[in-house]
Amino acid sequence: MILSQDELARALEAANAGLDTALERLDALLRIPSISTDPAHGADCRAAADWLAAELTALGFDASVRDTPGHAMVVAHDRAAAGPHVLFYGHYDVQPVDPIDLWATRPFEPEIVTAENGERRIVARGASDDKGQLMTFVEACRALRAVSGELPARITILLEGEEESGSPSLAGFLDAAADELRADIALVCDTDMWDRHTPAVTTMLRGLVGEEIVVTCADRDLHSGMYGSAARNPNHVLAGILASLHDKDGAVAIAGFYDDVAELPAEIAEMWAGLDFSAADFLAEVGLRIPAGERDRSVLQQITSRPTCEINGMTGGYTGDGFKTVIPARASAKVSCRLVADQDPQKIRDALRAHVRARIPEDCGVEFIEHGAAPAIAVPVDGSYLAAARQALTEEWNEPAVLVGSGGSIPVVGEFKRRLDMDTLLVGFAQADDNIHSPNEKYDVESFRKGIRSWIRILAAIAT
Amino acid sequence: MILSQDELARALEAANAGLDTALERLDALLRIPSISTDPAHGADCRAAADWLAAELTALGFDASVRDTPGHAMVVAHDRAAAGPHVLFYGHYDVQPVDPIDLWATRPFEPEIVTAENGERRIVARGASDDKGQLMTFVEACRALRAVSGELPARITILLEGEEESGSPSLAGFLDAAADELRADIALVCDTDMWDRHTPAVTTMLRGLVGEEIVVTCADRDLHSGMYGSAARNPNHVLAGILASLHDKDGAVAIAGFYDDVAELPAEIAEMWAGLDFSAADFLAEVGLRIPAGERDRSVLQQITSRPTCEINGMTGGYTGDGFKTVIPARASAKVSCRLVADQDPQKIRDALRAHVRARIPEDCGVEFIEHGAAPAIAVPVDGSYLAAARQALTEEWNEPAVLVGSGGSIPVVGEFKRRLDMDTLLVGFAQADDNIHSPNEKYDVESFRKGIRSWIRILAAIAT
Numbered sequence: 001m002i003l004s005q006d007e008l009a010r011a012l013e014a015a016n017a018g019l020d021t022a023l024e025r026l027d028a029l030l031r032i033p034s035i036s037t038d039p040a041h042g043a044d045c046r047a048a049a050d051w052l053a054a055e056l057t058a059l060g061f062d063a064s065v066r067d068t069p070g071h072a073m074v075v076a077h078d079r080a081a082a083g084p085h086v087l088f089y090g091h092y093d094v095q096p097v098d099p100i101d102l103w104a105t106r107p108f109e110p111e112i113v114t115a116e117n118g119e120r121r122i123v124a125r126g127a128s129d130d131k132g133q134l135m136t137f138v139e140a141c142r143a144l145r146a147v148s149g150e151l152p153a154r155i156t157i158l159l160e161g162e163e164e165s166g167s168p169s170l171a172g173f174l175d176a177a178a179d180e181l182r183a184d185i186a187l188v189c190d191t192d193m194w195d196r197h198t199p200a201v202t203t204m205l206r207g208l209v210g211e212e213i214v215v216t217c218a219d220r221d222l223h224s225g226m227y228g229s230a231a232r233n234p235n236h237v238l239a240g241i242l243a244s245l246h247d248k249d250g251a252v253a254i255a256g257f258y259d260d261v262a263e264l265p266a267e268i269a270e271m272w273a274g275l276d277f278s279a280a281d282f283l284a285e286v287g288l289r290i291p292a293g294e295r296d297r298s299v300l301q302q303i304t305s306r307p308t309c310e311i312n313g314m315t316g317g318y319t320g321d322g323f324k325t326v327i328p329a330r331a332s333a334k335v336s337c338r339l340v341a342d343q344d345p346q347k348i349r350d351a352l353r354a355h356v357r358a359r360i361p362e363d364c365g366v367e368f369i370e371h372g373a374a375p376a377i378a379v380p381v382d383g384s385y386l387a388a389a390r391q392a393l394t395e396e397w398n399e400p401a402v403l404v405g406s407g408g409s410i411p412v413v414g415e416f417k418r419r420l421d422m423d424t425l426l427v428g429f430a431q432a433d434d435n436i437h438s439p440n441e442k443y444d445v446e447s448f449r450k451g452i453r454s455w456i457r458i459l460a461a462i463a464t
Numbered sequence: 465m466i467l468s469q470d471e472l473a474r475a476l477e478a479a480n481a482g483l484d485t486a487l488e489r490l491d492a493l494l495r496i497p498s499i500s501t502d503p504a505h506g507a508d509c510r511a512a513a514d515w516l517a518a519e520l521t522a523l524g525f526d527a528s529v530r531d532t533p534g535h536a537m538v539v540a541h542d543r544a545a546a547g548p549h550v551l552f553y554g555h556y557d558v559q560p561v562d563p564i565d566l567w568a569t570r571p572f573e574p575e576i577v578t579a580e581n582g583e584r585r586i587v588a589r590g591a592s593d594d595k596g597q598l599m600t601f602v603e604a605c606r607a608l609r610a611v612s613g614e615l616p617a618r619i620t621i622l623l624e625g626e627e628e629s630g631s632p633s634l635a636g637f638l639d640a641a642a643d644e645l646r647a648d649i650a651l652v653c654d655t656d657m658w659d660r661h662t663p664a665v666t667t668m669l670r671g672l673v674g675e676e677i678v679v680t681c682a683d684r685d686l687h688s689g690m691y692g693s694a695a696r697n698p699n700h701v702l703a704g705i706l707a708s709l710h711d712k713d714g715a716v717a718i719a720g721f722y723d724d725v726a727e728l729p730a731e732i733a734e735m736w737a738g739l740d741f742s743a744a745d746f747l748a749e750v751g752l753r754i755p756a757g758e759r760d761r762s763v764l765q766q767i768t769s770r771p772t773c774e775i776n777g778m779t780g781g782y783t784g785d786g787f788k789t790v791i792p793a794r795a796s797a798k799v800s801c802r803l804v805a806d807q808d809p810q811k812i813r814d815a816l817r818a819h820v821r822a823r824i825p826e827d828c829g830v831e832f833i834e835h836g837a838a839p840a841i842a843v844p845v846d847g848s849y850l851a852a853a854r855q856a857l858t859e860e861w862n863e864p865a866v867l868v869g870s871g872g873s874i875p876v877v878g879e880f881k882r883r884l885d886m887d888t889l890l891v892g893f894a895q896a897d898d899n900i901h902s903p904n905e906k907y908d909v910e911s912f913r914k915g916i917r918s919w920i921r922i923l924a925a926i927a928t
Contacts, residue, residue: 224774231747243700245700287681292695292696303694313790322630363751436690437687
């Protein structure tokens with residue numbers, strides 16, 4: 001269905017008028033602590049799925065909660081409209097909240113606070129990633145239906161509950177439900193704007209390899225006064241391995257790591273050179289000054305177009321209050337590599353494991369635990385849907401929408417391509433300071449309001 | 465009071481006859497989870513002190529629980545006897561029990577199990593360190609009093625509740641109670657036998673410096689997909705620092721660390737060379753084969769007469785189940801150095817801190833938290849009390865008692881010398897496989913029985 005200019009204007013106005021009640025609905029969703037990686041929150045994940053299915057049913061969708069081997073999916077269809085078929089994807093699960101003592105508010109008791117600059121912010125775990133973002137699309141559907149009684153396109157909504165824990169059930173679910181999910185284009189709302197004023201479509205996404213390394217030495221914990229020095233300490237072994245992952249110039253020192261890494265295409269490099277990006281400001285925002293990555297690459301490249309290797313967690317021995325003079329039997333680290341372009345996740349995992357194994361003393365052991373793998377994604381930049389979305393975003397924000405790369409990984413985009421042969425438009429309204437995955441996560445009320453309005457415009461433009 | 469040979473024989477027999485009831489008393493003490501380093505167990509520490517004071521009162525001692533700024537001390541006097549004044553020291557606090565899943569039994573529900581070789585063992589946290597050991601002395605007093613109505617020497621018992629957490633209240637308490645605690649000799653039961661058959665008096669004790677290193681980078685937790693590589697990761701910084709603490713030959717690489725380390729005296733080196741010590745067996749016992757310490761030193765030297773530096777704990781980022789792609793704001797490690805001879809704890813702490821500070825990137829920070837300090841101790845080997853104790857031990861075990869060094873640190877020995885000008889005899893009945901500070905801590909019933917009998921003989925010998 002093609003919207004008239006009057007219908008579009010009234011839908012945009014409905015989004016403004018309904019903002020407070022939309023925020024109340026988001027508040028209700030944010031109160032559900034749907035931490036997917038923590039088995040203790042299994043029932044909460046189910047509650048979030050049920051809440052969303054009920055909301056979408058009330059909005060006129062044919063919505064249901066679908067079981068998977070892990071957390072459930074929510075699938076909702078509106079088959080009424082004659083336009084193109086659009087699949088919207090978001091995820092209702094959230095990251096853990098630790099370290100809890102660094103939160104100024106309770107993570108699952110959302111508060112709307114006004115910042116020094118007058119901006120209003122919704123503060124809660126998931127406010128930005130991804131509950132606030134996914135609700136921009138749901139609320140856009142609400143405004144469109146309120147104005148014209150139906151939606152401008154045939155819409156399917158897919159909401160996942162395992163995005164923050166490696167999406168173990170996603171591939172199987174896409175295969176099983178391929179017929180109802182395959183659409184002309186997928187829309188994903190899980191990315192950032194370029195800055196507060198400049199909308200962005202993300203066309204490059206890095207891949208990810210997650211790996212846990214467990215070093216084992218003695219067959220029991222030992223007293224460091226009795227065994228220290230003579231008995232191999234897995235903390236020492238692991239520290240040595242972790243320290244060896246990078247060279248002194250900030251490059252990853254795993255053999256073969258950069259083998260399949262291509263240089264940035266000239267046209268993208270040119271567009272980025274024209275962007276107003278200050279590495280100093282980017283780091284200063286989080287209290288840093290000196291780039292830590294590859295010395296011969298710009299910070300913008302380091303965070304978007306270059307592969308990385310980061311220690312996301314490490315633990316060994318006694319880490320509670322006080323002191324315990326122990327030599328532990330084991331120590332472990334969680335390491336993730338971000339991949340670009342043609343890097344093969346399995347090849348990188350193998351290279352990482354070989355690097356580690358070569359550094360394990362003869363009488364010690366190592367175990368590896370896989371935590372997900374996804375190759376990098378490049379979205380074609382010449383499609384008509386992309387052109388329509390850029391135009392719609394430019395009109396809403398009064399700034400030309402830019403095409404950017406994202407340092408993060410959104411494995412679903414690759415799965416959509418691979419399993420459903422479907423391209424994806426990545427449009428999001430998050431800001432760099434949203435503290436996603438961190439204490440005090442927030443989403444700007446303006447991101448939420450103009451995000452809703454952006455989707456109204458994008459859906460209208462796609463249906464044209 | 466000088467015991468007759470008949471009285472001594474009857475006291476030794478009383479120890480045998482009373483073994484089962486002595487084990488019941490030890491069982492009751494082991495059931496109190498007096499973990500001193502964990503604030504949640506404050507009331508349990510108090511309960512252990514109260515239990516001991518009540519037991520000693522029932523035994524005829526003038527016993528009381530004394531408050532300190534931390535956990536209480538138990539002080540008990542028996543002033544009746546005319547002999548020399550002996551101060552016995554032990555500690556009623558125990559180490560934490562984690563990792564709890566590696567225990568075959570519940571740590572505070574003692575069980576007596578029979579090993580494959582027929583040995584009976586008391587399995588519980590504190591069974592060896594130090595509740596089982598301290599009760600050998602208490603039960604020796606009981607047997608002596610049962611036989612002759614009084615003790616052969618004037619005895620004061622001091623039981624501490626903070627030994628496993630750095631003894632923060634000890635020095636002040638010794639100063640305040642110096643007049644009632646100063647004795648002719650101190651006896652401490654917190655050390656090992658040489659092996660199952662060979663009793664030992666420990667005459668060298670290493671010192672200890674405990675230090676916590678906290679590395680801080682960004683002012684918040686970051687998403688590794690958005691900031692990875694560009695933003696400094698404190699896990700990487702800390703791993704590099706920890707890896708730099710040792711060189712490739714196993715020596716500590718902190719500048720000046722070995723400055724004040726003397727070579728082992730020739731006569732001790734000679735005695736040790738004659739001991740039946742197998743480095744291969746020592747390591748094989750805990751599942752290892754290859755010595756990890758200074759390449760040019762024997763394992764026996766590494767664990768007793770050489771200084772060491774061990775990472776007892778390290779943590780940073782997400783360490784729970786699953787995976788979280790975070791770059792944490794901070795990472796930390798607990799490091800302890802064992803000191804020998806003339807090494808100054810403060811000098812070593814300063815050297816460690818300088819080593820760390822030199823490796824902190826310009827825009828990151830580091831904080832240090834002190835966890836105790838004590839210099840190494842050498843007990844004079846020519847005193848009459850030592851001669852009496854060696855003779856008594858040799859008679860009980862039918863093997864010559866040896867003089868050994870201990871890798872562990874028992875700061876009270878230095879404090880006794882410094883504050884009360886008192887030498888200490890370190891006599892213990894623990895075995896190398898007692899798993900102290902580890903899961904499945906145990907104490908051999910034979911260590912307990914013959915430990916009681918050893919103290920009966922030592923007290924009788926000292927009073928002669």
